[in-house]
Amino acid sequence: MIEIDQLTKRFGETTAVDSVSMTVETGTITVIVGTSGSGKSTLMRMINRLEEPTSGQVRINGEATGTMTPHLLRRRIGYAIQGHGLFPHHTVARNIGAVPRLLGWPKAQIAERVDELLTLFSMAPDAFRDRYPGDLSGGQQQRVGVARALASRPDVMLMDEPFGALDPIIRHRAQEDLARIQRQLGSTIILVTHDMEEAIRLGDRVAVMDKGKLVQYARPSEIIANPASTFVREMLGDEDRPLRQLSLMHVSDLIEAGDADGVAIDADASLREALSACLWSGRDALPVAQGGRITLDAIRAQAEQPA
């Protein structure tokens, strides 16, 4: 558990982060979202003390971070950033093994961990271990960057716009990978982004920052249903709200008895995907692969503005 307590950061006259308090549960993904200059990166960088707080405290599992040696604290916390920040002069294996090496793990254990992570990220260890970051594609570099952050099984992982430099299709895959790996490993992740779509898709909880203040901290469904301010509403984009809402729900929630024609849809798909399929193929109902059907009317009812 990470407790952020009245955390404030001032740069001269400007207050970048203004008395933010929030608690992050172990084993969840928390997404901090905001526009540029909202203080979201500064808030995150105070957790591993890349920025020193002006006042306030961060506690990891009850232990205040302010008393630890900064670079030792950072070795316990995974860190992945936009543009990956890989060491261009080190091989993939050496990049991933960087923190375990700092922590003095035995060589064999590091090698084993590197292969394990490469496999986890669908990169064949034999093919990638000895290559240099410059030889990899953008998506591969980004995966190595995330693998490096996970290498020492850190208490927490901080990710600053980790997918910011990727094109939309690769970004989508990377997000799915991250969600899968997080479920598999049960890691605690704090991720910063300016993309509300990404926040809603990935976050167990979403923290919305505006001008240094935490304006809303809640589950994604709650944020869509009850935006706390006009700013949050703008971030959501009014015209996209029904679609965002649908993207959080699954076909399995609305299955009803009956038949329908055409290609079936999976029960795990989101309602948004089901809506797309209806519109695209001009059908009023879709068969569900696991049995039953889902109707356009039922989906539409879910997308209506809550009373």
Add this chain to the structure above:
Amino acid sequence: MRAVSPPGLVFAIVGGALLCVPFMTLAANRIVAGHGVMVWALGYWPALMGMIAALGAGLSPRPTLRLFAGALGLACITAQVSQGADLLLADAGDYARTSPAAGFWGLLAVFSLLIADALTQLHPRPLLRAGLLIVALAALAVVFWSGLLGDLSIAQEYVSRARQFWTALAQHLQLALGSLAVAVVIGFPLGVLCHRRGGLRRAMLPMLSFLQTIPSLAMFGIMIPLLAWVATTVPGAREIGIAGIGFAPAFVALVLYSLLPVVGNTVAGLDAVPPATSDAARGMGLSATQQLWQVELPLGLPVLLTGVRIVMVQNIGLAVIAGLIGGGGFGSFVFQGLNQTATDLILLGALPTVLLALVAAVLMDILVDLARPVSETAR
């Protein structure tokens, strides 16, 4: 690909013209001006034919062929000058001196450039370049020790000063490389500090660039009273060889000149680390020292070494000026030669200096290339 290499065409035209100016001179003694002798008057046909063939082969668009053409050309002008010296001195007086003339020097330049141009196109890997450098130096050593050119006037100057020559070489290297070493020992930590503290950088770099601006002779001159003052006031300074004239002021002046490239390139090299990389390094918990040695230094090494290259080449040249203030080195030959208007003595000082500078430049370029991250050189 073209039928003819355009630079090769220029080399052929210029080379052809150079065959029509005096190739060697013959003088009655070492001071008086000589008269020119044309290459065909030397009557050594194989070498002349070789030169013409080399200029012709230099037209080829294939760089490998041009490389060999250049080497053939160099071999031919060397053989020609060696044979020519025998011929010219055979029935001249005891004090007669013979030297290469404009034709030789021009063709030397043409064939060297032919080789350089071919190498630029072939772009050999660093280790291959090192091999080529060794071959070239070995060839030079063979020509030197075999006495092939022993009859030339410059060789006569060398023979009468052999011991001084090697002392001058040692002094020259001590001045140029010793000052470089001191500059690195001072400048590298200074550069690291400047990289970390913006205030120090803003104060330090302009100051060092001002130092660099001062004309070398003025800098050497101003060092004389300064060091004389140190020698008389600081106890023990005189015992360790500090004096107003000679080696010490030259050495100090060279160190001062070296600081800007060393400090400037250290800062530039450390700055060259991508911001995301240094942020990640900090974020994953590298201490400041670990960041310096594991990330900043390896990544900045090529730029840093470029600074060392600049200083090395610059100091080899500037060390010549030490000859004016009794600091030794090849400069003493140059300035003695200028005083006595003895051309060959000037050459005896200037040619080795140029050679040293060239070798240093090639060597350092190889090191700079080797220091580049693997993934970069792979492309």
Add this chain to the structure above:
Amino acid sequence: MKSGLILRPFLVVLLLAMVLRPVWFTPLLAPLAPENGPVIYERASLWSLTISHLGLVLAASLSATVVAVGLAVFVTRPIGAAFLPLSRTVTNIGQTFPPVAVLALAVPALGFGAGPTLVALFLYGLLPIFDNAVTGLRTLPPVTMDAARGIGLSPSQRLRTVELPLALPVILTGVRLSVVIALGTATIGSTVAARTLGEVIIAGLLTNNTAFVVQGGVITGLLALLIHDGLVLLEKRLSA
């Protein structure tokens, strides 16, 4: 910057005083001169040496600028492109030649006097200007070049109205490097009997008269600093 406002005029006045009224400095320099020896260099007027020194540098640098920029334009056009790699190689090799050695090597070819100095200054001055001009002309923003072609400028119009003006700051940096080297090398030119301020320093070295050495050293040093400074200001103004 503020310190520059006071320092600059002060250094200019100091330089002028040292050149025009050297006698004023007699009390300062006297302790450095040998006993009963001359304190102030009087074999030639410092003013005429300064003018001759600057004249050499100016003549060499101006002609080097014209020739080097012309060559750089040539090798960056399609017609001269085949010579670009060679010209870069020559520049690289040429810059490893020590300026003093170039000067010394010019003597056997041209004899003593201002001639070899001028030629050495000119030849050596070509290199940094050419180097920078080529860099400047080859690293223009591609978008701008594309736009210049797109709006229908002819190749010569592009050169005159877009390429050269944009490359100017980089070219000027080359000119500054070249001028500073020329000022220094001209000083050494007095060893081959060119009339330059180096004469004062050399005279001091030959007669063990430190007063002369300091006099010549400070004047040439100030001259180089001020010229360097002026050219830096010019570059800043042009690139702003």
